[in-house]
Amino acid sequence: MGKIKVGVVGIGNCFSGLIQGIEFYKKNKSERIGLMHEKIGKYGIEDIDFVSAFDISKNKVGKPLSKAIYEEPNEVDWVKSVSGVDHIVVKESPILDGIGIYVVNKINPIKQTKSIKQIEKESIEEIERTGTKILMNFLPVGSQKATEFWTDIALKTNCGFINCMPVFIASDKTWAKKFEEKKIPVIGDDIKSQVGSTIVHRVLTKLCMDRGTTIDKTYQINVGGNTDFLNMLERDRLESKKISKTEAVQSQLSKRLDNKNIYVGPSDFIPFLSNRKLAFIRIEGRMFAEVPFNMELRLDVDDKANSGGTSIEAIRLMQIALDRGIGGPLIYPSAYLMKHPPQQFSDDEARNKLDEWILSR
Numbered sequence: 001m002g003k004i005k006v007g008v009v010g011i012g013n014c015f016s017g018l019i020q021g022i023e024f025y026k027k028n029k030s031e032r033i034g035l036m037h038e039k040i041g042k043y044g045i046e047d048i049d050f051v052s053a054f055d056i057s058k059n060k061v062g063k064p065l066s067k068a069i070y071e072e073p074n075e076v077d078w079v080k081s082v083s084g085v086d087h088i089v090v091k092e093s094p095i096l097d098g099i100g101i102y103v104v105n106k107i108n109p110i111k112q113t114k115s116i117k118q119i120e121k122e123s124i125e126e127i128e129r130t131g132t133k134i135l136m137n138f139l140p141v142g143s144q145k146a147t148e149f150w151t152d153i154a155l156k157t158n159c160g161f162i163n164c165m166p167v168f169i170a171s172d173k174t175w176a177k178k179f180e181e182k183k184i185p186v187i188g189d190d191i192k193s194q195v196g197s198t199i200v201h202r203v204l205t206k207l208c209m210d211r212g213t214t215i216d217k218t219y220q221i222n223v224g225g226n227t228d229f230l231n232m233l234e235r236d237r238l239e240s241k242k243i244s245k246t247e248a249v250q251s252q253l254s255k256r257l258d259n260k261n262i263y264v265g266p267s268d269f270i271p272f273l274s275n276r277k278l279a280f281i282r283i284e285g286r287m288f289a290e291v292p293f294n295m296e297l298r299l300d301v302d303d304k305a306n307s308g309g310t311s312i313e314a315i316r317l318m319q320i321a322l323d324r325g326i327g328g329p330l331i332y333p334s335a336y337l338m339k340h341p342p343q344q345f346s347d348d349e350a351r352n353k354l355d356e357w358i359l360s361r
């Protein structure tokens with residue numbers, strides 16, 4: 001067994017990419033391209049073990065994790081098989097508000113007959129039986145109640161919680177206090193992709209500020225073809241995602257833009273794009289002598305490689321916090337790895353502070 005024991009909620013494309021990426025590096029031992037840190041403290045990626053898994057899809061619940069990650073509507077297929085997770089059976093999670101109207105047919109949910117209390121009891125037993133020490137949340141956008149259910153489970157089972165999606169937990173004062181009181185670490189919220197639209201938009205914004213210009217208007221339009229993007233067509237589920245993505249950019253401006261001058265959001269679903277995501281970013285501003293300028297950028301990335309490259313950091317940083325007995329929101333890991341952390345820094349500053357934090361004991 002490895003040294004980091006992780007449980008996962010939501011066996012969708014993000015998790016499938018994460019575990020297939022780990023398998024890729026295990027099979028290609030000299031390959032280190034794509035990793036922000038080869039080792040974090042004493043932990044390499046081979047030290048990560050997935051020991052429990054929870055979902056609500058008929059295609060996944062009751063199946064070995066090694067099979068569930070390839071089930072529809074998942075689309076990641078970077079490696080043919082993953083090792084070491086045949087014996088992990090995907091367990092039932094409560095559906096609550098996990099499924100949006102546009103994805104219900106693709107997700108194919110189980111018929112839920114157990115009470116929430118019963119699922120809670122069984123989930124806690126599974127976490128304890130498997131020795132899970134870290135819970136990762138990959139639930140769909142809009143899963144407020146389901147995320148709160150699993151946050152509560154993390155608190156009840158003393159698991160470090162990594163919140164990869166945009167329901168506010170680490171950045172919410174009430175939840176943060178609960179993690180502080182129980183001395184359990186939490187990283188969140190909403191994964192900031194490795195080289196995704198958020199970090200690119202932030203860095204360009206910061207560049208304009210550092211070079212003394214002003215930004216008058218900006219937009220970031222994202223399109224993709226997986227269930228994440230299909231789900232986000234349901235505008236009512238999007239509120240916290242829009243806040244998370246918009247604040248990530250606003251936080252880099254020396255003066256906030258009026259809402260009418262900034263648009264940042266997932267904007268459409270194009271089925272044939274699959275896990276490819278296209279982002280279109282435009283910045284309009286003024287430079288020396290108030291002379292106007294503008295720039296446009298088109299980013300074409302695999303959204304799941306992008307999320308895996310960040311998640312792999314969060315898991316090892318979480319284990320370091322557990323080893324050190326640190327509780328509450330992890331400020332620097334969250335600032336570097338998440339779009340909506342408890343405290344925003346520039347990405348340079350967050351990286352420097354994070355590296356100091358890693359070496360600090």
Ligand SMILES: NC(=O)c1ccc[n+]([C@@H]2O[C@H](COP(=O)([O-])OP(=O)(O)OC[C@H]3O[C@@H](n4cnc5c(N)ncnc54)[C@H](O)[C@@H]3O)[C@@H](O)[C@H]2O)c1
Pocket residue numbers: 009010011012013014015054055056057074093094095096097098099107138139140141143146164165166190191192193196226227228303304306307
């Ligand atoms: N680059 C990125 O991919 C990126 C970046 C930031 C945030 N995120 C967020 O990460 C999350 C996961 O993304 P994804 O692409 O894996 O989504 P996905 O649609 O592929 O997977 C979601 C999984 O959750 C399961 N699910 C739904 N309701 C559930 C419930 N109540 N309990 C347990 N499981 C449930 C579904 O069956 C599915 O397996 C999304 O919220 C997404 O916005 C992704």
